[in-house]
Amino acid sequence: MLNFINRFEQAFHYSPIGMAILSLEGKWLKVNPALTDMTGYAEEELLSINFQAITHPDDLEEDMKLLHELIEGEKAAYEMEKRYIHKNGNIVWILLSVSVVREGDQPLFLISQIQNITVRKQLECELVESEERFRNLITNLPDPVVVHDGEVILYANHSIAKLMGGSLQEVIGEPITNFIEPNMIDEAKQMANELIETNQPLYNFDFRIKSYDGTIRDAIFSAIPITYMGKKAVMVSYKDITERKNVERALKESEEKYRLLIEHSPLGIVLHQNRIIQYANSKALSIIGAKKHEDIIGKSIYQFIHPEFQFIVSRNVDNMENGDVIPQTYEKFIRLDGQEIDVELKGIPIQMNGQSAVQVVFWDVTEKKKEEDLVRYRAYHDTLTDLPNRLKFQIDLEEEINRDTTFTVMYLDLHGLKPVNDSYGHQAGDMVLIKVTSRLTGVLDSIGLLYRLGGDEFAIVLPGKRNEEELEGIINRLIEVMKQPIYISNSIVQMTASIGVVFSPEHGVDMDLLLRHADMAMYHAKKTNSIYKIYDR
Template structure:
């Protein structure tokens, strides 16, 4: 029996020793990890912690007694306590497998300690409520401080990148996929960042033929199956590689850029990506070509088109400068670091620059741009485009400025040449006979050439500048010569009034002069519409020739009636009049009966005599305001403006009777002729073809009814009022 009982006892003892060994090892692991442990009853709020837990916040266990939930809540930062409670409740509700929260706890010395708090419920009661849970504290203050330093460095780098709207900054990973695309790159290339980041390579922006020509110049072992990015990144791994390239914008435009590529490395020196900085030198190169600059130094500066950069202290001293800025200013790096920017700024630009700086410091703006002048080492004036941003700490305190300086001296000189060209243009305009007016959007005259002053300034040629164009100029139309045109309509960019009026008249001294007005819009430097230029030309002789040609083109030479072309134009006008006024109008189609035998029996001259006689009846049988046309052969038409179907039928009956009574003498014979007449209303919304078809149908009905009669639409269809 003793032998049988000793076996289980020894087994139980072995299990106990094994459990104690596991507890001992667990405590060794916890002590080695420098973690503070805790156990907590959520119901009773009783809490147990180890010595390390208390040590993290600068206390001993005895100093913290009695320890409960209140101890934790008293030490945790108020801004973090609510977040911690939310994480606990999420864990209790089963939404998360464990509780975890990064909190700040007040150290006994008064500073804050960053603590990573993590735990989980180890036992639940029968109702699903937590009975007790356990966890650990880890001091991550050093890690959090490092994170903050990294965030600060990133912020400073981002400030530099964000202020570089004059430089395209493109960052890629080591495989060539774009990871950063700043506003300068968007401005240069026309792509948005979200269109290229993560999906495209910088090779997208290169000119294909130029790339092929470049790769052909390289040794075969350097290319070795690599694309352009592979070649350039290979060179950039050794040192910054710069070259001028042709970039293709999204809209297809070509831009000449100076591209510098550098490698990015991690703390171990491993390359993690590449950064490219591209400066648009298109305008610089064009200015150099136009000006044919002979000086090699100046031409070299434009070819490199490097951008000057500087870090500037809050007091205005240059903390660091690059070689490009030294070249722009004419000083060595050591010389520039001994002075502040105020000493080298042109006196007339200093106050504006300092005001912008104060605005940055007060937080009124994140960055500013300014065109300002510097005084070079030789006393020369350097025109620059300055971009400045302020770098702040994580707490928002100002640290230093980042300045970018682009030399635009040549561009400024080019603008001066443009101003001189404008002066020459004004002299040229004064020599032309056309009236030229420049007006703003409010209708105020900004410039008038000599011809305009002579024509509109009265007998004394008074200046027109500053006057409203409506006070000096009156336009009307041939269609309504007594109704002045509202000139404000001509200054509405959404109006096409100038294009609509081909019959403009200029009122001068009580007389109307036919004119053509052409208009060109003026924009400011930002592209916003600011006014227009009007050119007014005397077209009296041209308008007379056009009328004569139009009359010849729209008249039938046999009958002196309107031909088909003129008929369609008049019918279109009649339809438009009905649409505009609602006034009744009718269309009459007239076809001669048995006209072919006249030609066959007596010849075409006899037929012409019949056509002339019928045309004469039609001409005198309607009002002067009505339009009588010969459409061809023996077909005629009459457009009856302001005439209802009822009245049109009455007129048609009179015409039918008169034509039926014609007896046209011809070679001892008398020729008689009959007509079939069809009438249709001209209704709102009709097209020319629809109106012609409607009248033609009624004319066919008249022929089918035995000829020599009148047919029309039912009288009940007409709705517009009649104006006789």
């Protein structure tokens, strides 16, 4: 049930059309972002008013009538076109669909779906105006028509004369080539001669004409062979498509700019449909290690995704194909040469050839990830010995305590380091620490973890509670390797240590208490000249 509610909440929030839940009196109870964008009101503003406040007065009566019938059970739902008044005062035409949620026969609240149809209404209005203009044109003027014999204009109507920028007397008798775009004159002559000779009409062919003032216009012509005043001629009707051609040219230029922008983007861009790559720009090829488009076009996206990320990618693609936008995320790719790379990417759903597809924008962050990993590693490891440091020790210890496991902690204080530092310098002391660390690590191998807490203090964590016999065996081996000679500046130094031992949870159920008891046991060992002491309450 919770999963269904979450899905409903997501569908409600991300719906591309306005959605709302209202009280029976019309007060907004819940609205989605699409509705706030449509009305210009913020969510909190809408929730403080009712739908009547933003409904156009001329539409309110009909809306309230339908709402009353819906609440009274006379209708199961209703739909109407109406107007909202945008916050900025503009009119927003909407297609409103309303239903009521009931419990038994008792109406509880209203659910509305609101589609913005302003553009459609504007187009309808423009269409009505255009049709009216066209009706007036047909009523008062004939269609633009010209008749010529392949050389000279024999007839022209007022519309053509006006188009050419002259009077009928000026147009009739003029060579037809005077009104054709110069680069198309030869083609026009050939078409006219073929049409007269074959007696076959031509419909809807593009051409360019020239008026008296030299203006070039795009047109669609239909040409029919006829007999005019006893001789073969051509009747041409004309439709001006200059505006459409201008839009097409602008669109083509825009698409070319977009293509160049995509192709030369510093980010990798891939389009895939049904998980098959359909397009990749040059940067995408470079990141993937491809030399040509054919290396990846038509291939499955999973061929380039690290196996550990394929499930996540599959889930994300499913979501994007359902219209969701995937926020910036991290993944691993596999290049064609087999090299693994780290990438960050963002995916958005798009339409390609009328079907759902996905556009992925990605960039290589391998070096950045290495730097971040190194910074993260250095935060938790000692720079000199490369052992886990005090911070890592505290984190690991806290995790073990939280997991309620049993473990043993040895708190180790190294003896002999200060004289080395005093006699031979800190560089020599550092060498001693490195050698001691290497020896201790060799003893512990896989039985425990060694941490450097700082200076000459170390900690060892062993799983489980070790009995005294086990502890003595481990500690004796540790002390034995520490006592082995270390050669510094033609001198031999030896190290030893005092060790305090505690068991969790026996000697403490929180980290501070456990460490305090380990420290107390270690100082007791040092005070009594013992190698180690187990904490004794």
